[in-house]
Amino acid sequence: MSGTETVAERRIRLGISSCLLGEQVRWDGGHKHDRYLTDTLGKYVDYVPVCPEVECGLPIPREPLRLVGDPESPRLVTSRTGIDKTEQMLTWARKRVVELEQEDLCGFIFKSRSPSSGMERVKIYDGKGMPRKKGVGMFARIFMQHFPLLPVEDEGRLHDMNLRENFVERVFTLRRWRETLGRGKWGGPLVDFHTRHKLLILSHSVEHHRDMGRLVAHSKEHLPAELYGRYEWLLTEALRRKTTPRKHANVLHHILGYFKKQLSGDEKQEMLEIIEEYRQGYVPLIVPIALVNHYVRKYGQPYLREQYYLHPHPVELQLRNHV
Secondary structure, three states: OOOOOOOOOOOEEEEEEHHHHOOOOOOOOOOOOOHHHHHHHHHOEEEEEEOHHHHOOOOOOOOOEEEEOOOOOOEEEEOOOOOEOHHHHHHHHHHHHHHHHHHOOOOEEEOOOOOOOOOOOEEEEOOOOOEEEEEOOHHHHHHHHHOOOOOEEEOOHHHOHHHHHHHHHHHHHHHHHHHHHOOOOOHHHHHHHHHHHHHHHHOOOHHHHHHHHHHHHOHHHOOHHHHHHHHHHHHHHHHHOOOOHHHHHHHHHHHHHHHOOOOOHHHHHHHHHHHHHHHOOOOOOHHHHHHHHHHHHHHOOHHHHOOHHHOOOOHHHOHHHOO
16 A cells, blocks of 8 residues: 555455466366456456465466365365375465455455365365365465454355345445544544444344444443454454345335335335335345435435445445345
């Protein structure tokens, strides 16, 4: 970052498995280019590519690797000759995650099923050579342990539109949180952040919404580092809770209460019908959200205008068109 560049001016930075960007670093010299990640999401983020196997010193092409043994503490060996590469990978990975602290990452996208980068359900072989999908890639495990609060996904899971929307929402929320931290750890920025994210948090977890509200209300009783650390942990845990049509419908009904003096009977009935159509799966979330945003502009509702629930990420990503 340059001396004059602020946190808010920086583009979101995401770590990513290099092969997903089209880099020819896989064991066979190929790649796994993901066009959504480069051509669509890539318009809003800068990627920090990482290829564990090449960066730890393995050649291209190379003998494929596999995980063997205990799922909690596996060995990484070459699949045909059985050469153990565990310590080589672990030594590099522990050094690499420390280096990545300087990159201001807001998340990481791993390569699914990879023995080095898969975040879940990686094949792990027992003593009889039988695979079970219970492993975690060696680098991915160390990364997630080192950065427990960062959003992570793999490109396979991101084909699920609900998981994609959740991941991108978490990434953009974390960037806004980082901007808040840049304003200093005192009550004002925290209150502002929480106020503007209340409905977003509520759409994930009623319990966390309540606990975070209490924490902010009693912020003067905590030291700044303790206050902000606790809030960030609660925020992370809240957004890990998946949203559902029922949860969104609850928030939308809550929003409707802000218009009780402005909406006509017909407008209120239309809104209720659309919320129910969404809850039952007949229309996507963007439909009731678009109507709410119309009413926010029409009636100049100041509180809702500032709610990130209504615009958590760029509309051009069309994430709420499919959930």
